[in-house]
Amino acid sequence: MAMSDQLSAQDWLDQGLKTLARRGFSALKAEPLAKAMGVSRGSFYWHFRDISAFHAAILKAWREVAAEAIIAGVESASCDADPLAMLLQRVFSERLALERAVRSWAAFDAAARAAVQAIDRRRLDYVEGLIRARGVAADVAQARALILYWAFLGYALSDRPLAKAQREAVVAELLHIASL
Amino acid sequence: MAMSDQLSAQDWLDQGLKTLARRGFSALKAEPLAKAMGVSRGSFYWHFRDISAFHAAILKAWREVAAEAIIAGVESASCDADPLAMLLQRVFSERLALERAVRSWAAFDAAARAAVQAIDRRRLDYVEGLIRARGVAADVAQARALILYWAFLGYALSDRPLAKAQREAVVAELLHIASL
DNA sequence: CTAATACCATACACAGCTGTATGGAGATTC
DNA sequence: GAATCTCCATACAGCTGTGTATGGTATTAG
Secondary structure (H helix, E strand, C coil): CCCCCCCCHHHHHHHHHHHHHHHCHHHCCHHHHHHHHCCCHHHHHHHCCCHHHHHHHHHHHHHHHHHHHHHHHHHHCCCCCCHHHHHHHHHCCCCCHHHHHHHHHHCCCHHHHHHHHHHHHHHHHHHHHHHHCCCCCHHHHHHHHHHHHHHHHHHHHHCCCCCHHHHHHHHHHHHHHHHC | CCCCCCCCHHHHHHHHHHHHHHHCHHHCCHHHHHHHHCCCHHHHHHHCCCHHHHHHHHHHHHHHHHHHHHHHHHHHCCCCCCHHHHHHHHHCCCCCHHHHHHHHHHCCCHHHHHHHHHHHHHHHHHHHHHHHCCCCCHHHHHHHHHHHHHHHHHHHHHCCCCCHHHHHHHHHHHHHHHHC
16 A cells, blocks of 8 residues: 655655745754654655755755746746736745745855855846846846846845835836836 | 953954854854864853853844944045945945855844844935935835845845946946936 | 565764863962 | 962763664565
8 A cells, every 4th residue: 555654755855945944954954854754863864865965955956946936937927918027026925935045055055055056047047038128238137137136135035025015116116127 | 461362252252253254153153163262162151151142242243343334334435425326336345244144144043133134224224315315205215225225135145246347337227226 | 475675763873062060270459 | 478350171961963773664576
């Protein structure tokens, strides 16, 4: 029969991502995770060689969901709507706890920093393309993409959910920045 | 005679801030710090009640230097120059390792978060005032101050020093955003 | 039915950090 | 010059986390 009480590596990664978003990198340890999942560390060390392998797997999993979120932004702006407007609306209304956790981690960890930088490049290229599609010169579009993306990072880091009116004002300003 | 080989609490704080900027919050522990200073933890526990008291003292010290940096930005724009331009020039050419470390710390620590939020409010108010002094309406100035400050945070977090040309382009764009 | 395999519990040795208790050396005060 | 105070070293107990070794249970293969 299917043993549903058996754990897979993905189960550990799911718990790891959830814990990372809630309590940060410092909570990404074998024993607390095992206690939270109701098993012993024997399971952990069966699925992962050691802690750093688990960390690497967590980062790989995050890279995939982060890249997925990019194309999700593209998809949501499918038809006639302004893609940049849709993207900003979505991004500045989410909670971004996982984003914040990974970047906090990346501040002083080389592996996490590499993952973050890879995602940054993809997102920056995408935003820069959206701005250039609005008829902005290449060099100006690069600077403005940086500013928009930094603003997103600052918002994600501060973790203060905006009031609805304030959010719309900010998004309107950002769109205004992108267009001219 | 003056015992220059004696340590004061301030010596520990200086070493703590340096270590925080270089290796992050996770390196803010008594034993590694003592080893780095060539003494034993006996000195640490004489000057500080426990680790959390040391952490609180570090945060207090950071609050003071962070607030100091604000008025330093004001002072540097003393005479006829544009104060906001001077501020942006300075801010986007610094390394900001300590800023990055404290914010990484604050992502999942209540005490650090309180310190960061206090500094954020002061800086935001100051930037918003500079923007309003340029003849921008209050509500718009608030949104633009948020964007400019977030951009600063994003830059501080990414920790990629900009090339000179790129920095000047970004600062020019930010000034353009502030003015209209 | 037996053997192999997947998955996990338990136990052990080890390391790093905390906090405290105790004592000691150097300076200071009277 | 004895006592006191300041500052630090040492030693100890305790906790938490790591990694491994070993064994057990349940499922699957033959």
